Amino acid sequence: MPANISSRLLYAFVALAELKHFTRAAERCNTSQSALSVMIQKLEAQVGTRLFERDTRKVALTPEGELFAEAARSLIAEIESAFENMADYVARRRGRVSIAALPSLAATVLPRVIAEYRRRYPGVAVSLHDALSDPCLSLLRAGSADLALTAAGPKAAEFDARTLLSDPFYVVCRRDHPLARKKTVRPAELAGEELVHLAKSSSVRQHVDVLLGNAAARDSGFDVEHLATAAGLVKEGLGVCLVPELTLYQFRQLDLVAIPLKSSHKRPILLVKRKDQSLSLAAQAMLELIEEVAKGGWRGGENAAAATQITSRA
Structure with missing residues (x-):
């Protein structure tokens, strides 16, 4: 007994x-x-x-x-x-938290968030997975990530998701390209331009297809997985590229110009967690810090420096 x-x-x-x-x-x-x-x-x-x-x-x-x-x-x-x-x-002196995020976020704003989190809670281990939208959600679904920062899409409906920011688009081209002299570019002005595309599986490409609408842009024949590849192709005059602001850091090492696209359509960035599982205290603290930084403005620091470096038009 x-x-x-x-x-x-x-x-x-x-x-x-x-x-x-x-x-x-x-x-x-x-x-x-x-x-x-x-x-x-x-x-x-x-x-x-x-x-x-x-x-x-x-x-x-x-x-x-x-x-x-x-x-x-x-x-x-x-x-x-x-x-x-x-x-x-x-007291958040121990624990662990895992984040899945789009590469454009993992490389720009999240390092700043993670550094602040570790300053506040040095005993909590933080891991970061950089992945495209669907893999981010798969990591969340499998329990390998507590939170995901990803683009909006139909698969996000099964999760608890909130919009953190709306990411505007830019046209990236060489400095000697005619578009480089413009302060803004309308989608219709891309008619006849050869576009270097990101892969169809990417959230960026899905938004670009919406932005172009009936614009008679030409396909350069390049559908690439990585932004660095797209930047290299643009640098060699093989086309122009349409990308969100948060990705501009990939173009800063090259002598390129980024011009704001004049459109109300933006890429929503979501903060996502599972509906059926409560966050640990460590993960909840990370969520609150991400929201705190988002309220203060994501486009400071590294990303703003990148945008300033590659263009005088933005």
């Missing part, structure tokens, strides 16, 4: 075993001597044997009491360790 022994009984037993005096043990346990005596009797009844030899002059452990003392101290240590560990998690 399982024993029904409370931690209070264990603390009373250890106090009496160490102090070998009912009055002093009762004082340590903040109880009366008679109450302590009742607790010891109850414990002995649960164990099924006497744990103490006691007379008018002394209190001593029985051989069985000596054995039980070792187990009792171990149990108390485990209980205290469990509460200390939980206190650390509650």
Whole structure:
């Protein structure tokens, strides 16, 4: 039959075993001597044997009491360790949080967020997965990520998602391209231009197809996976590229110009978590910090420097 022994009984037993005096043990346990005596009797009844030899002059452990003392101290240590560990998690001194994010976010604003998070909670381990939209959601679905920063799409409907920002689009071209002299570019002005596209599986491409609409732009024949590849193709005059503002950092090392696209259509960036699972305290703190930074404006720091470096038109 399982024993029904409370931690209070264990603390009373250890106090009496160490102090070998009912009055002093009762004082340590903040109880009366008679109450302590009742607790010891109850414990002995649960164990099924006497744990103490006691007379008018002394209190001593029985051989069985000596054995039980070792187990009792171990149990108390485990209980205290469990509460200390939980206190650390509650205070965010320990724990872990995992984020999945689009490469454009993982390379620009998230490092700043993670650095601030680690300053506030140095004991919490943070991991970052940089992936396209669908893989971000797959990581979230599998429980490999607590939060995802990704573009809007139909697969996001199964999650708890909120919009953090709307990412406007830019036309990136060489400095000697006719479009480079413009302050803004309308989608219709891309008629006849050869476009270097990102892969059809990317969130960027899906928005670009909407932006172009009926614009008679020409296909350069390049559908690439990586922004760095697109930048290299544009640099060699093989076309122009239509990309969101948060990706402009990929073009800053090249002598290119980025001109704002005049359109109300923007790429929504979502902060996503699972509907069926509560966040850990560490993950909740990360979510709150991301929202805090978002309210202050995502386009500071690294990304703004990148945009300024590659264009005087933005």
